[in-house]
Amino acid sequence: MRTLEFRNSNSPAHPLTETETGVEVRSKDEFDALWNVVVHNDPVNLMSYVVMVFQKVFGFSREKARHHMLEVHHLGKSIVWSGSREKSEFYVQQLHSYLLLATLERSE
Amino acid sequence: MRFEIINEKTLKACGIAAPLQEAIAAIPNVVAQRDQAAERLYPEPGESLELGEDWAALIRPELAHLFQAAEDTVRQDLRTLKQSKEKDGFEILIPLAHLEAWLNCLNQARLILAEQIDYTEEDHGRELQLPPQSARDLALFQMELYGLMQEWMIRVIEHRDGMVGDDDDQEADPHAEADN
Numbered sequence: 001m002r003t004l005e006f007r008n009s010n011s012p013a014h015p016l017t018e019t020e021t022g023v024e025v026r027s028k029d030e031f032d033a034l035w036n037v038v039v040h041n042d043p044v045n046l047m048s049y050v051v052m053v054f055q056k057v058f059g060f061s062r063e064k065a066r067h068h069m070l071e072v073h074h075l076g077k078s079i080v081w082s083g084s085r086e087k088s089e090f091y092v093q094q095l096h097s098y099l100l101l102a103t104l105e106r107s108e
Numbered sequence: 109m110r111f112e113i114i115n116e117k118t119l120k121a122c123g124i125a126a127p128l129q130e131a132i133a134a135i136p137n138v139v140a141q142r143d144q145a146a147e148r149l150y151p152e153p154g155e156s157l158e159l160g161e162d163w164a165a166l167i168r169p170e171l172a173h174l175f176q177a178a179e180d181t182v183r184q185d186l187r188t189l190k191q192s193k194e195k196d197g198f199e200i201l202i203p204l205a206h207l208e209a210w211l212n213c214l215n216q217a218r219l220i221l222a223e224q225i226d227y228t229e230e231d232h233g234r235e236l237q238l239p240p241q242s243a244r245d246l247a248l249f250q251m252e253l254y255g256l257m258q259e260w261m262i263r264v265i266e267h268r269d270g271m272v273g274d275d276d277d278q279e280a281d282p283h284a285e286a287d288n
Binding site: 056 | 148228
């Protein structure tokens with residue numbers, strides 16, 4: 001397991017770098033940026049299954065879960081959550097465990 | 109095929125005709141081919157190369173473990189799949205606590221089958237001849253059957269966990285029998 005170190009940087013956000021001790025460092029800017037969790041359409045997952053997953057993973061009301069499911073179904077994708085990168089990674093992992101197609105992307 | 113809740117702890121699927129019994133018994137064989145659908149079962153989390161590398165190293169093994177655990181649970185429950193005493197088909201007993209594992213395993217199976225036959229939206233709802241006339245039709249039949257089982261399990265979970273809202277009072281009670 002890699003160790004992540006947090007440092008306050010005045011320089012622009014930069015990709016992952018390794019120090020001499022092998023500890024990975026990410027800039028504070030990267031962690032502070034807003035990230036989106038996006039669910040993508042696929043022809044196999046049942047609509048009822050997707051609604052259930054949204055309720056279980058995000059605690060959505062049934063109405064909100066249906067709204068996002070229909071967005072995925074009709075528009076091809078839906079941004080279901082926005083927030084920190086760490087939390088976004090957690091949610092994407094949860095959605096993958098339910099076999100949904102999900103990605104995280106930096107919010108514009 | 110009928111679904112019943114018995115003792116509030118077990119889902120009983122009964123009245124299972126022989127072709128359906130064969131398809132249900134085949135679930136572990138389908139998910140054992142998980143590697144053939146690896147790209148779909150373990151999708152990339154995003155476009156970042158660095159994120160993808162971390163995901164492959166850390167998250168994918170966890171997902172693989174989860175998927176295998178679901179398969180193991182289904183294999184265990186399939187030992188109860190047998191001819192009913194009433195001789196009206198086969199039956200199987202699934203503890204309600206195992207429903208999430210079944211949902212996961214059935215979804216794996218549907219996704220694997222979809223990859224194998226290059227399933228598209230056009231295949232959805234296609235009328236199938238029984239018995240299936242080709243390997244592709246057999247896969248489609250299995251996907252439909254597994255999807256039906258998922259629908260019933262989802263209803264049971266939603267009622268069990270209080271996930272049904274006021275606007276869903278019209279939905280069928282999963283405790284009621286349903287014929288396929």
